[in-house]
Amino acid sequence: MALLLNEEQQLLKETAEGFFSKKAPVSALRTLRDDKSENAYDPILWKEMSEMGFAGLLVDEEHGGTGFGYIGAGIVAEAMGKNLSASPFFASTIISAALIKAAGNEEQKTSLLPAIATGETIVSVAIDEKGQHSPESTVLSAERVHEGFRLAGLKIFVPEGGYASQFIVLSRTSGQAGERDGLSLFVVDRRTAGLIVDTVVTADSRNWAKLTFENVTLDAAALLGPEGAALDILEPVLDRARVVISSELLGISQECLDRTVVYLKERKQFGVLIGSFQALQHRAAELYSEIEITRSAVLKALQVAGTGTDMAMLSSLVKAKASKTAELATNEALQMHGGIGMTDEFDIGFFMKRARVLQALYGDYNYHANRFARLSGY
Amino acid sequence: MLKYYGTELNKERNELVLKVEGSDAFEWEGQFSNNGEVARRWLRSKGNSIEGGTSEVQLNIISKRILDLPA
Numbered sequence: 001m002a003l004l005l006n007e008e009q010q011l012l013k014e015t016a017e018g019f020f021s022k023k024a025p026v027s028a029l030r031t032l033r034d035d036k037s038e039n040a041y042d043p044i045l046w047k048e049m050s051e052m053g054f055a056g057l058l059v060d061e062e063h064g065g066t067g068f069g070y071i072g073a074g075i076v077a078e079a080m081g082k083n084l085s086a087s088p089f090f091a092s093t094i095i096s097a098a099l100i101k102a103a104g105n106e107e108q109k110t111s112l113l114p115a116i117a118t119g120e121t122i123v124s125v126a127i128d129e130k131g132q133h134s135p136e137s138t139v140l141s142a143e144r145v146h147e148g149f150r151l152a153g154l155k156i157f158v159p160e161g162g163y164a165s166q167f168i169v170l171s172r173t174s175g176q177a178g179e180r181d182g183l184s185l186f187v188v189d190r191r192t193a194g195l196i197v198d199t200v201v202t203a204d205s206r207n208w209a210k211l212t213f214e215n216v217t218l219d220a221a222a223l224l225g226p227e228g229a230a231l232d233i234l235e236p237v238l239d240r241a242r243v244v245i246s247s248e249l250l251g252i253s254q255e256c257l258d259r260t261v262v263y264l265k266e267r268k269q270f271g272v273l274i275g276s277f278q279a280l281q282h283r284a285a286e287l288y289s290e291i292e293i294t295r296s297a298v299l300k301a302l303q304v305a306g307t308g309t310d311m312a313m314l315s316s317l318v319k320a321k322a323s324k325t326a327e328l329a330t331n332e333a334l335q336m337h338g339g340i341g342m343t344d345e346f347d348i349g350f351f352m353k354r355a356r357v358l359q360a361l362y363g364d365y366n367y368h369a370n371r372f373a374r375l376s377g378y
Numbered sequence: 379m380l381k382y383y384g385t386e387l388n389k390e391r392n393e394l395v396l397k398v399e400g401s402d403a404f405e406w407e408g409q410f411s412n413n414g415e416v417a418r419r420w421l422r423s424k425g426n427s428i429e430g431g432t433s434e435v436q437l438n439i440i441s442k443r444i445l446d447l448p449a
Contacts, residue, residue, distance in 0.1 A: 131400030157401040201407035203417040208404070279434060327393075334424050338432065342425045349421065360401050 001303050003296050009071055016079035019052060024085035026347045032086055033205035039163040040207040041086045050119025055093045058101070064114035065097075070240060070305035074247035074298065081251020084354055086206055088122045090248070091159040095241040096123035099168055103185060103225030103233045112166070112187070124164035126155035126211050127234075133363040135170060135231060135238070136180050140213060142171035148220040149173070149186065151194075151213040157361070161209025162199030165190055169211075170234065173227055180231050185224040192216050204354040239315035242362050243301040246322035250298050252355050253291050253322075253329035259348065260284065260333045267338075280336060287332050294325040313375045320368035323359040330355045379444075382436035385426035392423040 005013060024045050032040050049055060057072045059065025066072075073094055080089065097116050100109060100123075115121035127135055140153025151171055158167070167188045175182025190197055194216040200208045225233050261284060264275030274280060301318040304311050330352035334341040341348045359365065395416060396403045403420070405411035427433040441447045 128401065131402035133400070200405055201414075202404040203406045203414065203421070204404065205406075208401075277434075279437075331389075331424075335427060335433070338428050339425075342428060352424075353417075353421070356396060357401075357404050360397075360404070364397060364400070366397065 003299050005071070005075070005299075009075060012068070012072055013075045013079070015052070016054070016076045017082070019049075020079045020083040020085045023048060024080075024083055024087070026084045026350055029084045029086050029205060029350060030347075038199075039160075040205060041088060041160065041163070045085070046087050046119055049087060049089065050117075054089060055119040056117035058094060058097045059113045059117040060101075063109060063117065065117040070243065071299075071302045073244050074302040077244045077247040078251035078254075081248035081354075082255040084252075084350055088124070088160040088164065090241075090244060091124040091161075091164065092116055092119075092122045094244050095125050095159075095237065096166075096168055098237045098240060099125065099185065099234070100224070102237055103230075107221075108187065108224060121166060122160065122164045123166040123168065124158055124161050124209075126158045126161070126167050126169045127238075127362075128157050129154055130156070133360070133367055135183070135234060137177050138170050138172050138183055139177045140169070140171050142173045142184060142186060142218075144173070145217065147217065148222065149218045151186065151188070151216040151218065153213050155211040155213075156200075158209045158211055159361070160207050161197060161211060162207045164209075167195075167211065168224060169213075170230060175228075182228050183230040183234075184227045185230045185234070186218055186222045187224050188216065188218065188222065192218070202357065204357040205350070206354070206357070208357075235312065236310070238362055239311050240305040242315045242319040242368075243298065243305050243311075245358050245361055246294075246298050246318045247302070249322040249326040249355060249358050250291070250294055252351050252358075253287075253294065253326045256329040256333035256348065256351050257284070257287050257291055260287075260336050263337055274336075283332060283336070287329055290325045290328060294321050297321050313372055316363075316368035316372040316375070319363060320365050320372065323365040323368070326355040326359060327365075379436070379440055381431060382427075382433050382440070386433060388426050389423050392420040396420050 053066050054076050056065030057068040060067045093116055097113060100112050116123060129139060140155060142149045142151050169186050169188050171184055171186055172182055173184040188195060194214040196212040198210045200210055202208050264280060264284060265273060267274050297318050301314050304314055333348050334352060337348055340346050399416055403416045406414040406417055
């Protein structure tokens with residue numbers, strides 16, 4: 001497949017870029033932060049996004065979505081990255097919807113997917129328990145009790161977890177931490193007795209939560225997918241989610257370059273435009289090249305994501321590359337903006353803070369470079 | 379040269395701390411992180427290579443004054 005968007009995808013890109021730059025630019029995130037908005041998202045924006053069809057991209061028509069697929073998801077995520085638009089788009093309509101689609105029975109699909117596609121229900125996923133991503137290290141225990149399961153343990157870094165109404169929780173039903181087998185997924189309503197949700201104030205001014213499970217008792221029907229084999233379902237879904245995160249990182253990188261080039265053309269120092277210094281021209285040109293390579297890798301991965309192909313290596317390649325490029329882009333943007341870039345009044349710092357969080361989400365550069373090497377048999 | 383080297387090293391050091399801590403590094407307010415000590419120090423380090431003469435200015439001085447390269 002050519003590394004180009006078709007007409008329908010190009011139209012979605014223009015629509016998404018116009019929508020987010022108008023409705024949810026960086027200044028909107030700044031307002032959410034300064035107002036100490038409890039959930040760090042705007043429900044009115046989310047309703048409009050849902051009406052635009054952005055919440056149903058991965059949900060098939062049978063369940064009320066558009067079934068546009070991963071290329072559409074990447075296009076929207078990139079536009080949100082450029083504008084740092086805050087919403088439960090990724091947490092609910094990408095990773096949660098894909099997990100329910102891949103693992104859910106008909107009843108679970110019917111009760112959750114249409115409500116996700118309309119934006120009415122916000123679902124999130126709880127995977128990690130420590131600072132470094134590692135699904136197989138899951139300790140949170142799900143013990144069989146006569147009425148179903150009893151969950152005890154802790155989850156952190158849950159995206160949009162402070163206001164999600166349902167959580168998909170990776171739990172250990174058997175085996176030891178570090179083992180691939182013995183993991184299971186459960187759908188947990190946030191109002192369930194024994195579940196404590198704490199919102200964490202983070203550097204990117206977005207909503208992240210810590211979940212504490214104090215003997216949370218669930219019906220057997222809460223089990224999502226096969227008991228003990230969750231990673232077989234979770235890994236391919238995570239690989240696709242990582243590509244969508246990479247799209248958001250790409251949007252951040254592109255916006256940092258665009259803003260920096262504008263600045264290089266207007267800022268004078270020593271009587272000349274700083275953009276006339278060859279040292280800075282080369283750095284801008286190098287960053288441009290890195291972003292173009294990243295863009296091609298991301299699009300290729302988005303195309304593959306829509307097929308059933310195993311994409312562990314490609315996903316790790318893309319997440320590693322997009323993370324590295326975003327680190328370079330945000331660092332270079334800040335340095336080339338000089339002292340003004342350090343001030344909070346200037347937006348560049350917001351991009352850097354968001355980028356580092358996304359770089360870490362579901363495995364950073366080192367995690368994925370290592371995984372790529374392992375899968376390559378090095 | 380020391381200004382250039384020291385500030386660039388400090389930025390790298392802070393990026394490394396962020397990677398070691400993973401998502402724990404992102405808390406901005408709260409007891410767990412001592413009100414975002416790691417994140418705030420990381421962000422502050424970015425100013426090191428700008429304040430008191432940028433890294434680019436230090437490199438210009440090295441190339442012109444030490445290496446005697448033409449203007």
